[in-house]
Amino acid sequence: MSKLKISELFYSIQGEGRYMGVPSVFLRTFGCNFKCDGFGMPKGQLSVERFKVDAETIKEYKKLPLVSTGCDSYASWDPRFKHLSPVISVDSIVESICEILPNKKWVDEHLVITGGEPLLGWQRSYTDLLSHDLMKSLKELTFETNGTQMLEKELVTFLNQWKRNREKNSLTFSVSPKLTISGEDWNEAIKPKVIHQYQDVGFVYLKFVVASEEDLQDAERAVNEYHKNGFTGPVYLMPCGGVDSVYSLNNRTVAEMAMRKGWRYSDRLQVPLFKNEWGT
Numbered sequence: 001m002s003k004l005k006i007s008e009l010f011y012s013i014q015g016e017g018r019y020m021g022v023p024s025v026f027l028r029t030f031g032c033n034f035k036c037d038g039f040g041m042p043k044g045q046l047s048v049e050r051f052k053v054d055a056e057t058i059k060e061y062k063k064l065p066l067v068s069t070g071c072d073s074y075a076s077w078d079p080r081f082k083h084l085s086p087v088i089s090v091d092s093i094v095e096s097i098c099e100i101l102p103n104k105k106w107v108d109e110h111l112v113i114t115g116g117e118p119l120l121g122w123q124r125s126y127t128d129l130l131s132h133d134l135m136k137s138l139k140e141l142t143f144e145t146n147g148t149q150m151l152e153k154e155l156v157t158f159l160n161q162w163k164r165n166r167e168k169n170s171l172t173f174s175v176s177p178k179l180t181i182s183g184e185d186w187n188e189a190i191k192p193k194v195i196h197q198y199q200d201v202g203f204v205y206l207k208f209v210v211a212s213e214e215d216l217q218d219a220e221r222a223v224n225e226y227h228k229n230g231f232t233g234p235v236y237l238m239p240c241g242g243v244d245s246v247y248s249l250n251n252r253t254v255a256e257m258a259m260r261k262g263w264r265y266s267d268r269l270q271v272p273l274f275k276n277e278w279g280t
C-alpha cells in the first residue's frame with residue numbers, strides 16, 4: 001500500500017474557485033517546486049517572513065504563525081518544517097477522511113488534493129487512494145496545482161477510467177499559474193503544454209492571484225499564451241492576501257478588474273470567514 005507525506009488533512013468549506021462554498025475535505029501534500037516569496041512584496045523584493053518562524057519550537061501545524069507576505073502555506077514545502085508532515089499510508093488517510101466527514105462517508109462533499117504542489121511526487125499514490133473501497137462514493141475531485149507538472153501516464157489512464165466508471169464523477173484541475181508577482185521565473189511558471197494535457201483529462205480553469213494593473217497585464221499575457229496552445233476554460237482573478245489586512249485592501253479592486261475583462265472573480269472565503277487559520 002502506498003504512502004503520502006501529508007501536511008494537513010481537514011474538513012472545511014472551499015473558499016476559492018469553482019467550488020466556492022462547497023463542503024470539502026482538503027488533503028495537503030508536502031513539497032513544492034516553487035517558493036513564491038514575492039507575494040505581497042514591493043516589486044523585485046522577496047519575503048523573509050517565513051525565516052523568522054523558529055521551526056525547532058513548533059510541534060504542530062496549528063501553532064504555526066500566519067504570514068502576510070510570501071506563500072501562505074509555506075510549511076507545506078519549506079524543508080525546515082518537514083517534521084510537521086508525517087508519511088502516512090493510504091489506508092490511514094482514508095480512515096482519517098471518514099472520521100472527519102460529517103456522515104462518516106462521502107455524501108455531497110468534494111475532495112481537494114492540494115499542496116504545496118500535489119502533482120510533484122505523489123501521483124502514483126492517488127490511484128491507490130481513489131480506488132480504495134471507502135472512496136467509491138466520492139463524486140467530485142479537484143487537484144489544486146500550479147500547472148507545471150505533467151501527469152504520469154498511469155494517473156491519466158486511471159483518472160479517465162475513474163470518470164468513465166461513474167458517469168457523475170467530476171474531475172477538475174484548479175490551476176494557479178504563478179505570475180511575476182510571485183517572484184518566480186516566467187518560463188518556469190507558465191507551461192501551456194502542461195495545461196493542455198490536463199484539459200484532455202478533466203475540466204480546467206486558470207486562477208491568477210493579482211493585486212495591481214501590472215499583475216493584470218501579466219495575467220493577460222499568460223492567458224494569451226495558454227489560448228495559443230488550445231486552452232478553452234474559464235479564467236478567474238483572485239485577490240492577493242492570505243491575511244485580512246492585505247486581502248481586504250484589494251478584493252474589490254480585483255473584482256472590478258475581473259468584471260472589466262469578462263473573467264470570473266474568485267474570493268478567498270477562508271480569509272474573511274476563518275482568518276485563513278491553518279486547517280481552514
Ligand code: SF4
Nearest residue numbers: 032034035036071116
Ligand atoms: S506554488 Fe503554491 S504552494 Fe508552491 S510556493 Fe507557490 S503559492 Fe506556495
